[in-house]
Every structure is written in structure tokens, then in C-alpha cells.
Amino acid sequence: MSSTPSRFWKTPGEARQYDTFANTDFARIYPVIANQILDRTGITEGACLDIGSGPGSLAIALATLSALKVTALDSSPEMYDLAQKNIRKRGMEEQVVPVIGDVHAIPAPDTTFHLVVSRGSYHFWNDLPVAFSEVFRVLKPGGIAYIGGGYGSGKIRDEVLAHRKERGIVDDPAHPMRNRFRKFRAGEIEASIEAAGISDYRIINDDTGFWIVIRKSCYDRRE
Numbered sequence: 436m437s438s439t440p441s442r443f444w445k446t447p448g449e450a451r452q453y454d455t456f457a458n459t460d461f462a463r464i465y466p467v468i469a470n471q472i473l474d475r476t477g478i479t480e481g482a483c484l485d486i487g488s489g490p491g492s493l494a495i496a497l498a499t500l501s502a503l504k505v506t507a508l509d510s511s512p513e514m515y516d517l518a519q520k521n522i523r524k525r526g527m528e529e530q531v532v533p534v535i536g537d538v539h540a541i542p543a544p545d546t547t548f549h550l551v552v553s554r555g556s557y558h559f560w561n562d563l564p565v566a567f568s569e570v571f572r573v574l575k576p577g578g579i580a581y582i583g584g585g586y587g588s589g590k591i592r593d594e595v596l597a598h599r600k601e602r603g604i605v606d607d608p609a610h611p612m613r614n615r616f617r618k619f620r621a622g623e624i625e626a627s628i629e630a631a632g633i634s635d636y637r638i639i640n641d642d643t644g645f646w647i648v649i650r651k652s653c654y655d656r657r658e
């Protein structure tokens with residue numbers, strides 16, 4: 436499978452539209468998810484990487500609710516510009532730094548991050564084993580990755596989606612987002628994680644969403 440990222444946002448207008456949703460309809464989900472990440476991982480300071488960070492909403496929420504310094508990585512130049520705008524608007528340039536880059540070749544040295552997070556992006560990754568091995572490579576020994584998707588709770592998801600529907604907000608029919616969400620075969624995600632040489636992981640599939648939690652042992656010194 437190719438590891439070249441496809442052009443995710445079909446038009447700059449589509450990227451701006453996502454930024455508007457993230458700052459309005461979806462805005463309430465990010466602090467909820469950020470608090471779940473901080474509680475479940477126990478990592479509240481150090482270096483954090485948010486992969487497929489889009490306009491930076493989760494990265495900003497994590498940096499607001501903790502002492503983490505967050506690198507917001509996205510392969511889309513449109514999202515880089517939107518993340519930069521959102522970070523500047525909140526005066527958070529010291530805590531959140533946007534970077535253009537691809538999960539299949541993360542532009543960071545080995546063992547850089549205490550925490551790696553990602554929401555709503557893994558469905559679009561072309562090669563999951565390569566992506567997971569890159570995530571593992573950039574984690575520090577003792578670090579944790581929290582990757583998946585969700586709205587924080589089923590109640591929030593239902594309210595957010597119902598509100599959008601009420602207001603007649605639908606995907607661009609020419610490029611519906613749902614068609615770009617990859618469906619996975621049963622066991623495919625687990626097999627991809629294990630193909631990346633990762634054995635210490637668990638999957639949370641509950642009201643908060645679908646989340647893969649990967650731990651890198653304190654004793655992991657692999658090159």
C-alpha cells in the first residue's frame with residue numbers, strides 16, 4: 436500500500452468549513468476529550484504530539500488544561516494555516532506549535548514525546564503498520580499514545596449531530612466526508628498494531644468513542 440498521503444481536504448473552502456464546525460458545533464467536545472486523555476494516561480506535562488490535528492482544537496484544549504507543550508501535526512497546508520490562526524487568536528504560541536507533516540514519516544527524532552494523541556485521523560492513514568511504528572518511534576520510553584475517534588460521550592455526540600441536522604448542515608455532496616472514512620475489517624487494527632512490533636496496547640470502545648492506548652515500556656531502548 437502506498438504511504439503517500441492523498442489530498443485530504445478537496446478544497447480550501449472545505450478546510451475552512453471544518454474549522455468553523457470545530458470552533459462552533461464541535462467546540463464543546465475537545466475539552467471533554469482532552470480531560471479524558473489526561474485522566475486516562477496520567478500524563479499532564481512534557482512534550483505532546485497531536486497527529487492529524489486539523490485546525491488545532493484538541494491540541495489547544497490539551498495545552499489549556501495541562502502543562503503539556505503540544506506539536507500540532509497535520510499533512511494539510513490549509514490546516515496548518517487554520518491552526519496557526521486559532522493558536523494566535525488564543526495567544527498560545529508558546530504552548531502549541533503547528534507543523535506540516537505526515538504520520539507515515541513523522542518529522543521528529545526518536546523518543547521525542549511523552550504523549551502522542553490523535554482524534555478522527557487514523558481512518559485516513561494509508562498504511563496503519565507504518566503509522567503505528569512511527570508513533571511508537573517518536574514516543575519516549577514510558578510514554579503513551581492515545582489514538583482514535585469520538586465525541587467525548589454518546590450524549591454529546593447525539594446532541595451535536597442532532598443540532599447540525601436541525602440546522603440543515605450536511606456534507607458537501609460532491610465530496611462527502613463519510614465516503615472518505617475507511618472501514619476496517621474485524622481485527623485489522625489489532626493486526627496493524629502488532630505488525631508494528633507493539634505488544635502493550637488496549638482498545639477502549641465505549642461511550643467516549645473508539646480509542647487505542649499504546650504504552651512504551653520505560654525499559655524500551657529499541658533503536
Ligand code: SAM
Pocket residue numbers: 440443444457486487488489490491492493508509510511514536537538539553554555556559560561
Ligand atoms: N483532529 C482534528 C479534530 O478532531 O477536529 C481534525 C480531524 S480531521 C477529520 C482529520 C485530519 O487528519 C485532517 O486535518 C487531515 O488533513 C489529517 N490527516 C489525514 N491524513 C493524514 C496523514 N497521513 N498525516 C497527517 N495528518 C493527516
